[in-house]
Amino acid sequence: MAKVLMKGNEAIGEAAIRAGCKNYFAYPITPQSEVAEYLAKRLPEEGGVFLQGESEVAVGYMIFGAAGAGERVMTTSSSPGISLMSEALSYIAAAQCPAVFVNIMRGGPGLGGILPSQGDYFQATKGGGHGDYHLLVLAPDGVQEAVEMTMQAFTLAEKYRNPVMILGDGLIGQMMEPVEFPDGLKTEPSNKDDWATNGMAHRKSKKRNLVKSLFLDPTALNDNNLALKAKYAQMKKEEVQYELVNADTDYQVLITSYGTMSRVCRTAIDMLKEEGIEVAMLRPKTLFPFPEKAVFDASGKESCQAVISIEMSMGQMVEDVERCVKGRLPVEFYGECGGDIPSPEKIIEIIKALL
Structure with missing residues (x-):
């Protein structure tokens, strides 16, 4: 077609x-x-x-x-x-x-x-x-x-x-x-x-x-x-749908993000990989039902040190992420709103600060 x-x-x-x-x-x-x-x-x-x-x-x-x-x-x-x-x-x-x-x-x-x-x-x-x-x-x-x-x-x-x-x-x-x-x-x-x-x-x-x-x-x-x-x-x-990005590596940070913001995060992940830093992303395609088990499993990887929810808001999906991680790792948040979309370079800065 x-x-x-x-x-x-x-x-x-x-x-x-x-x-x-x-x-x-x-x-x-x-x-x-x-x-x-x-x-x-x-x-x-x-x-x-x-x-x-x-x-x-x-x-x-x-x-x-x-x-x-x-x-x-x-x-x-x-x-x-x-x-x-x-x-x-x-x-x-x-x-x-x-x-x-x-x-x-x-x-x-x-x-x-x-x-x-x-x-x-x-x-x-x-x-x-x-x-x-x-x-x-x-x-x-x-x-x-x-x-x-x-x-x-x-x-x-x-x-x-x-x-x-x-x-x-x-x-x-x-x-x-x-x-x-x-x-x-x-x-x-x-x-x-x-x-x-x-x-x-x-x-x-x-x-x-x-x-x-x-x-x-x-x-x-x-x-x-x-x-x-x-x-x-x-x-x-x-009906749960989600996408895992770069999850077959020994990633140190797991990003959760959706929609337009996830596209920026995907670019940041590729750029970090070129520097030798492995970061994965779980992108929910269904926000309800939320991919609870997938988030829990992805946050349980031995190499993973932190989870961060990156959103074009002041922090909303992060509450569901925290609920799914169940305290096994720290869950961080970064967001901007009002029409400004964080750049890949900003995401890289945030990830490096976590590490």
Whole structure:
């Protein structure tokens, strides 16, 4: 398959179409507005629907409606916009509906800035909205992986009847890279007739399907939360994805990093190797479920002296890393935010200081 040069935001939009998504509702916010601009033109060409909501709050419930009807549906936004959708995300998760949310992160907290950041890790992986729920969170490190994860997200959302989030950042949304759209990642929608509100006439059934998140009986609410918990446990067993870099050496330091930041760390690792210093990296591709065992195992190598989480934030994923290392080694943190991305030379300086 021939590759085509595309901006990250536009490639995400095309990937959704290639995955069979015909419904996209959104509200513009930088640095991801090109997704909506692209799909406003492309979706009608494919027989799909793009509708701009009056706010991100409205968009969240448009997604809930389409997801409850069993349709493949997606929205994209950036940090404050996802905050406004968090109530709907909790409803969708509780009602067990499949939907895809893309967050191209910008700086924060507050209005912050439009440059890339990774400050929404807590928001994405710890729920973000109210109640006991999780999103399945995928973290691409570039445009090609953003394409692949977007296509996979619809299948995963339907497998678990749960929202899936693609957590990127402004750089991934704005950069241009050659990409291809693997045909093998497109799947047929799963059967939804046993739960979706898609019409009794359509189903040739006298049974009403009710999609809800309201359980006034405490036993029923507890049972629903237990069902959700079992689903998240299944995700932890079946969906963990990560990449190990330079892990077949006697590395002295283990870096944990994801997304754009991991690309800078990869360059630093190559440069350190030329100086005779071996450093490895574990890059989570799924932030929930987090690669807990992989982090524990990688930190247990006899030659490893320290673990450092390097992020474009003030320290969020580092808490999960510390939990996984379980005190066997010191866990350090280095981060910058606001749009400044640490250079490979800065990472090398930090690593040498550790040693």
